[in-house]
Amino acid sequence: MTPVTDRFEAYFDQWLHTLEADAHRGPPGGTGAPAGPDGLPRPSAPVRYAEWEGPDGGTHAVRMSRREWMLNQFDTALALGDLLTPDDVVVVAAPYELSLEGASVERAVEWLGASLISVGTSNTICPVPRLLDLIHRYRVTTLVGPPQLAAELAALDEAAGRRPAAAGLTTLVATRPAAPERLRRIAATWGASATVLFGTPSRPATATPCRLGRLHLVVDRFEARLRSTAPGRIDPGGTRGELVLDVRHPDAPAPVPQPTGELVELPPPGSRCTCGSERQLVVPLGRVADAVATPQGPITQVDVEHCLFASPYPRGQVTSRLEGDHLAVACAVGSAGGRHLPALRELVRSRLGPAVELTPFEEDRKTWPKATPV
Helix, strand or coil, X not given: CCHHHHHHHHHHHHHHHHXXXXXXXXXXXXXXXXXXXXXXXXXXXXEEXXXXXXXXXXXXXXXXXXXXXXXHHHHHHHHHCCCCCCCCEEEXXXXXXXXXXXXXXXXXXXXXXXXXXXXXXXXXXXXXXXXXXXXXXXXXXXXXXXXXXXXXHHHHHHHCCCXXXXXXXXXXXXXXXXXXXXXXXXXXXXXXXXXXXXXXXXXXXXXXXXXXXXXXXXXXXXXXXXXXXXXXXXXXXXXXXXXXXXXXXXXXXXXXXXXXXXXXXXXXXXXXXXXXXXXXXXXXXXXXXXXXXXXXXXXXXHHHHHHHCCCCCCCCCEEEEEECCEEEEEECCCCCHHHHHHHHHHHHHHHHCCCEEEEECCCCHHHCCCCCCC
C-alpha cells in the first residue's frame, strides 16, 4: 500500500458509509427510506445542479443525487489513478461554470494527492497568456481541458520564442472529442502523451480509457444505445447516432432513458478491444447540435480532423461552426498554409463531400494580452 492508495481507501470507506446512511435515511423521527405514493423509496435529494445545451439549442437543467455523484467520483478517480501521482501538478481547464465536468476532475485530482491549479475556461481572470505563464512557473505536468486550448497554448509559446516541449508537460487529458491523429500532433508539440475522458452533461465519467487509450463505457450504472439524429427516423442497425443512456436507479422499476445530445459511434455488438475489457467501446464525435446533416449521415469536426491530420501540414488548432447546410471548419496550417490549403480542401471534399467548407485559421495575436517573461 502506498500513501496515495491509503488516502484513497480512507475516502472510499468514508463515502461508502455516507452512501449507506443516505440509502436508509428516513423522515425525521422515523426509520427506513421515505416512500412515495407508489410505495417505492424516493431517490435521495439532488446535491449537484448543472446546465447543458441540448440538440435543440435550449438550456436544460441537470440534477444529480448524492449516490450518482459519488459513484461518478469513483469512476473518475480510477480513470486518473494510472496517470497521476503526488508529484504531479495539474491544471484543470475543463468547463466549470454550470457544468459537472470540472468539479468532478478536480475532486479526483485531490483524492489522488496531486497538486491542483483550477482555471476553468473563463479567460477573464486567467487569459491564455497567464495560463501559459502558470504552466512554466509551476512546472505543470498535466493539462486537463479541451484539445483546442492545448493547441492554442503551444502556438502562443512558440510565438514567444520558446519550445513547448521544454515546458515539462508530460500528459494532456482531453475533455472534448477529437480525432486521435490530432491529439497525437498536439501532444507531440508538447513532448507529452495524450489521453481522453468522455463525459455527458449528467454523467461526467461516461467513458474512461483503457491501457490502450480506447474509451469504454462505465457500464455498472447504465447501458448505452443510439437514436437517429434525423427527426422521425429510426435506424436500429446503425452504429452512429445520438447517445442515449438507460440509467439504472436502485429505486426505479426500469432503467430511465436519458438522451445526451452527444453524437457517438458504438461498434457493433460483439466488438471487443484488444485490451481484454468486456466494457462496451464508444467513439465520441461531438455534440449533435454541432453536426451537419448529409445523405450519408451526420458529420462533425472530428470527421474532418481524420482527413486533415492524415497530412503533415495542419497544426493542432481547428475550430468549426454550423452554417446552414454546411460545416465551416478553420484549420491552422502554418506560414505556408496558403500553398497547402487547396490540396487540403480537395482532400476533405473527396472524402466528405460539399457539406464541409475548409478555411484558414485566422489568429490575431494582437488581441491577446501580453505574456510575462518566465
